Amino acid sequence: MNSSVQQAIDLVKELYHVNICPLETDEHILQFTEHYHFHSAQNAITYENISKLIHEFPVQTIYLTDALTINYIIFYLKNTPVLMGPFCSMLLSSQDARTIIYRNHINDMTIQEYFSYYNSYPILNENQALHIVDSLHNIINHEVIYNVRKITGFTIHSIDDTTDDAKRNHELELLEKRYSYEQRFISDIEHGNANRAILNLHNMQADVQYLKRIGTTLENEKIGAAITRTTARLAAMNAGLPIFLIDQISRNNTIITSHAGSIDEILQAKESMIREFCNAIRDHKNNQYNAVIQSILYYFEHNYYKNINLLELSEELGLSKNYIISEFKKATGITPTAYLRNIRLKHASILLSGTNLSVQEVAEAVGIIDSNYFIKLFKKEYGVTPYLYKKRLC
Numbered sequence: 001m002n003s004s005v006q007q008a009i010d011l012v013k014e015l016y017h018v019n020i021c022p023l024e025t026d027e028h029i030l031q032f033t034e035h036y037h038f039h040s041a042q043n044a045i046t047y048e049n050i051s052k053l054i055h056e057f058p059v060q061t062i063y064l065t066d067a068l069t070i071n072y073i074i075f076y077l078k079n080t081p082v083l084m085g086p087f088c089s090m091l092l093s094s095q096d097a098r099t100i101i102y103r104n105h106i107n108d109m110t111i112q113e114y115f116s117y118y119n120s121y122p123i124l125n126e127n128q129a130l131h132i133v134d135s136l137h138n139i140i141n142h143e144v145i146y147n148v149r150k151i152t153g154f155t156i157h158s159i160d161d162t163t164d165d166a167k168r169n170h171e172l173e174l175l176e177k178r179y180s181y182e183q184r185f186i187s188d189i190e191h192g193n194a195n196r197a198i199l200n201l202h203n204m205q206a207d208v209q210y211l212k213r214i215g216t217t218l219e220n221e222k223i224g225a226a227i228t229r230t231t232a233r234l235a236a237m238n239a240g241l242p243i244f245l246i247d248q249i250s251r252n253n254t255i256i257t258s259h260a261g262s263i264d265e266i267l268q269a270k271e272s273m274i275r276e277f278c279n280a281i282r283d284h285k286n287n288q289y290n291a292v293i294q295s296i297l298y299y300f301e302h303n304y305y306k307n308i309n310l311l312e313l314s315e316e317l318g319l320s321k322n323y324i325i326s327e328f329k330k331a332t333g334i335t336p337t338a339y340l341r342n343i344r345l346k347h348a349s350i351l352l353s354g355t356n357l358s359v360q361e362v363a364e365a366v367g368i369i370d371s372n373y374f375i376k377l378f379k380k381e382y383g384v385t386p387y388l389y390k391k392r393l394c
Contacts, residue, residue: 005022005077005140006022007139008077008136008139008140011139012132012135012136012139016122017122018084018085018087018124018132019084019085019086020083021083022080022081022082023054023074023082023083024080024081026051029047029054030047032045032083033045033046033047036085038068038117039067039068039106039109041066041068041104042066042067042068042070043067044064044065044066044151045072050074050083053074053151054074054081057074058076059076059147061073061074061075061076061130061133061147061148062074062075062149063130063149063150064085064151064152065150067100068104068114068118069088069090069092069100069118070085070086071085071089071124071129072084072085072087073085073129073130077136077140078140082136084129084132085121086121087121087129088118088121088123089125089126089129090123091263092115092118093263094111094264096263097111097118098111101114130148181203182200182231184196184200185197185200185235186231186238187235188200188278189235189236189239189274189277189281190235190236190238190239190281191239191281192278192279192281192282192285193278194274194279197274197278198274201270201271205224205267218260218261218263218266221266222257222258222260225253225269225270226257229250229253229254229270232250232273232274233246233250235277236280236281239281240284240285241277241281242284242291242294244291244295244316245280245291246277248295248298248302249273249276249277249298250273252273252276252302253269253270253272253273256269256272257269280294289331289332290327290331292324292327293327293328296313296317296336297339300336300339300343301343304340304366304367305344305347305366306367308340308367310324310336341377342381344366344367345366345381345382347365347366348362348363348378348386349378349382351365351366352386352390353390359387359390362374362386363375
């Protein structure tokens, strides 16, 4: 191989951490397929089929996706055939993995095994991958006019192919169906029906699979979560839920979603948010508490482990601290401080019985920094010290 080509390959491999190998001889092809052919379902990367692609498309760039949604790009650097990959172009949810395994009739691989294999390769979206190919050509000063073809299961189509009228009409029908599900989703949240809202959320997500096929990127899912969050917020406003409470539920979901490391975490966070909105709306409609009290109760339940300052909370609500204490006591029979203390002790009892945390760690986990004060409060509430409480349950 030309030394300049090899140097370019080595440089890009170091920068992007993706495998790039020349396929100059049959032995090179055999070595690649023997190393990366993980499962029999991956017939796209057998020795015979890789050889066939190299010989049948000598001047084209091939974007190849195998049955397990692993990607490879076959292209030429000057006169040398080169293969970049394996790499993944998207992240998968558990449902995506199940779909892939079921679609390929795979009975000898679990979802966990599939994820372990899939996640061993770098993530590069299509544009990034083709940019790397461009970079290689630029490094060796090799001008090339792209003629990229995508191959999935050896069905070949141009990267610039447009949809026909039938396909376009089908997509319009799916969009109309999704709009219908979205309207039901909004109505279900307004009525506090969490199970039906989540069902219609699943229907909406299923009906955009044709747009993203299988899989997505983590950033796309976070954008999707933001859209769902906005829709749920509007539905909650229509239901008359207090703005402060809407902001609290929405803010919690934003934080969880922004830190999510997988698609499943984002999907679970969306469902949890929907349940919280629906529960809050039902409580609101039952008129158990007014908007201010309901907002404070939610805030305490979801932030009890923090250093809560009642003055700061009153300023955020735009009300005086004394007014909040007075109204809270009228509604619940106890002061906000006492109510918060009860929540903290309840969660502390759960941690003492269900974890190996020390008393000090439990105290800190529920927002009480002084362990001696925590012991005093706990004994007053439960009649025994946290140590004895934990010992009796062990």
